[in-house]
Amino acid sequence: MWDKKGSNNTGILAVIIILLLAIMWEVYYFSTTNSNNSAKVVSEKMNNKEAIEVTMITDKRCGEKCNLTPIISQLKLIPSLSNAKITELDYSEQKAKDIMEETWVTKLPTAIFPDNSITELSQYLLPTKDGKYSLNIGWTFDPNVKMSDKWFKILDKKVLENIKSNSYIKWDKNAKITWIEYSDLECPFCAKLHNSGTPEELEKKYGKDLNQVFQSFPLDFHKNALPGAEALECLGKEKWSDAYYELKHISFKNKNSDKDFLIDEAVKLWANKETITKCIENKTFAEKINNQQKTGAKEFWVTGTPWNVLINNETWEYEVISGAYPTSSFEEIIDRLLK
Numbered sequence: 001m002w003d004k005k006g007s008n009n010t011g012i013l014a015v016i017i018i019l020l021l022a023i024m025w026e027v028y029y030f031s032t033t034n035s036n037n038s039a040k041v042v043s044e045k046m047n048n049k050e051a052i053e054v055t056m057i058t059d060k061r062c063g064e065k066c067n068l069t070p071i072i073s074q075l076k077l078i079p080s081l082s083n084a085k086i087t088e089l090d091y092s093e094q095k096a097k098d099i100m101e102e103t104w105v106t107k108l109p110t111a112i113f114p115d116n117s118i119t120e121l122s123q124y125l126l127p128t129k130d131g132k133y134s135l136n137i138g139w140t141f142d143p144n145v146k147m148s149d150k151w152f153k154i155l156d157k158k159v160l161e162n163i164k165s166n167s168y169i170k171w172d173k174n175a176k177i178t179w180i181e182y183s184d185l186e187c188p189f190c191a192k193l194h195n196s197g198t199p200e201e202l203e204k205k206y207g208k209d210l211n212q213v214f215q216s217f218p219l220d221f222h223k224n225a226l227p228g229a230e231a232l233e234c235l236g237k238e239k240w241s242d243a244y245y246e247l248k249h250i251s252f253k254n255k256n257s258d259k260d261f262l263i264d265e266a267v268k269l270w271a272n273k274e275t276i277t278k279c280i281e282n283k284t285f286a287e288k289i290n291n292q293q294k295t296g297a298k299e300f301w302v303t304g305t306p307w308n309v310l311i312n313n314e315t316w317e318y319e320v321i322s323g324a325y326p327t328s329s330f331e332e333i334i335d336r337l338l339k
Helices: 002-048 060-066 069-076 094-103 157-165 188-195 198-209 225-254 259-268 273-281 286-300 327-338
Strands: 053-058 085-090 110-113 125-127 133-135 169-171 177-183 210-216 307-312 317-322
Touching: 053 060, 053 069, 053 094, 069 085, 085 094, 094 110, 157 177, 157 210, 157 286, 169 225, 177 198, 177 286, 177 327, 188 198, 188 225, 198 210, 198 327, 210 225, 210 286, 225 259, 225 273, 225 286, 259 273, 286 307, 307 327, 317 327
Parallel strands: 053 085, 177 210
Antiparallel strands: 053 110, 110 133, 125 133, 169 210, 177 307, 307 317
């Protein structure tokens, strides 16, 4: 009896196991199939999704600064732009000029998007004239400026003459190259540039071929910038260019642009304390300083300091170095301008 009963139980257990295995296989099969189908549907939706069309415009005259390759590589890292249809145009093409006219974009390089639906970029996209959006990627190049055969921008002669006629010129006034620096005395990067020895090294190398014109560009978030600019102009009026540039040098060397400090240093340079103090407090040169800023922004697109402009005084070719770059960067441009 025991053997028979055990045999029956074993048979029933085997049937149950077989049924369970069948059910488990069915569940696995359908779940796997549904999962694969779902993944397939998602994949098909992604593949069938219309690629975003982006138009990128540059200008070969701009050189490496306007190279689109690294910009495109960064954009492709954004998931929604991984399969974007990117069209590259150069300003020499009429289509590029037409697009810029339609959108009112004036500086290059630029990227034009059909809308601002790219979440990662929405805060950087600016609406254009025709309802599209342009990506601010550090526009610096104006394709409408005159260019020389050596790919330098060409400055209007009158602009340079006006700047010089209302400024103090350091070193030889008849030099072939003029270095215009837009700066303010509270700017730490400007102090870095001057304390690095770059001015002295350039003077030593180029001698009578180089002069310098300092232009005040007081930044709003530097509380001492405007009084500092006034101090320079007030001292310059009283003691002329040597004292003007000496006070600038002292301020950067000591990294001190406090008004009282500048007044004390101006007195050491034989200025009358009462006269210069009154001159600063009355903002005597506010209009002149404001005009220097306006000219810098309009002609050279100055947006920060130090902003260096190197100009050939005979051909009016020029190039901009924005920042506290090493002496070698200045030399490379000056050497090309002198050729």
